[in-house]
Amino acid sequence: MSSIDPIANPQYDKNHVVDQERIANAVREILLAIGEDPKRDGLTKTPERVAKAYAELVAGMRQDPVEVLSTTFDLGHEELVIVRDIRFNSLCEHHMLPFFGNAHIAYIPDESGRITGLSKLARLVDMYARRLQVQERFTTQIADALVEVMHASGVLVVVDAEHLCMSMRGANQPGSRTLTSAVRGQLRKAATRAEAMSLLGY
Numbered sequence: 001m002s003s004i005d006p007i008a009n010p011q012y013d014k015n016h017v018v019d020q021e022r023i024a025n026a027v028r029e030i031l032l033a034i035g036e037d038p039k040r041d042g043l044t045k046t047p048e049r050v051a052k053a054y055a056e057l058v059a060g061m062r063q064d065p066v067e068v069l070s071t072t073f074d075l076g077h078e079e080l081v082i083v084r085d086i087r088f089n090s091l092c093e094h095h096m097l098p099f100f101g102n103a104h105i106a107y108i109p110d111e112s113g114r115i116t117g118l119s120k121l122a123r124l125v126d127m128y129a130r131r132l133q134v135q136e137r138f139t140t141q142i143a144d145a146l147v148e149v150m151h152a153s154g155v156l157v158v159v160d161a162e163h164l165c166m167s168m169r170g171a172n173q174p175g176s177r178t179l180t181s182a183v184r185g186q187l188r189k190a191a192t193r194a195e196a197m198s199l200l201g202y
């Protein structure tokens, strides 16, 4: 995986254990800072709840694509495989607010026709979503994993998402969507890419 850019792809310590007590203390500080009373009824357990939620939301930092894509089938299928509408929820790294939507994956298997199951692709998307992300990196990481781990000869990933940092604050544009795509190998050919895009409904 020497092609991975360490800046575009942060590397994580897989043995790190999320320090939930530290998160809870920080959340108590946030509550005080916004003028809330962390001791009032509804909030007494909030810091611990937030800490537990964060541990889940970043669980993908402790996983890698090699484990997730471990099961493949040699079906001798060398044609386009398309999986649409893989739902995901992630956190933008600029505001730590959710962004969510659908990932669509089109790929052409390697010469041996090695394919993977829908559930593995969904797990791959989920793994990269459970990290602090930017949509562009999320999109390219999915594409690169299919090339590097499955040796797919062509990949097209389209991510269609709504960012709460744009909907709830700042630009205040509820419902606006951001589309990103990453194309690798044979899917770079205009005709093949056009076929994939039309099958994806774009």
Ligand code: ZN
Pocket: 092, 093, 094, 095, 096, 097, 163, 165, 166
């Ligand atoms: Zn953001």
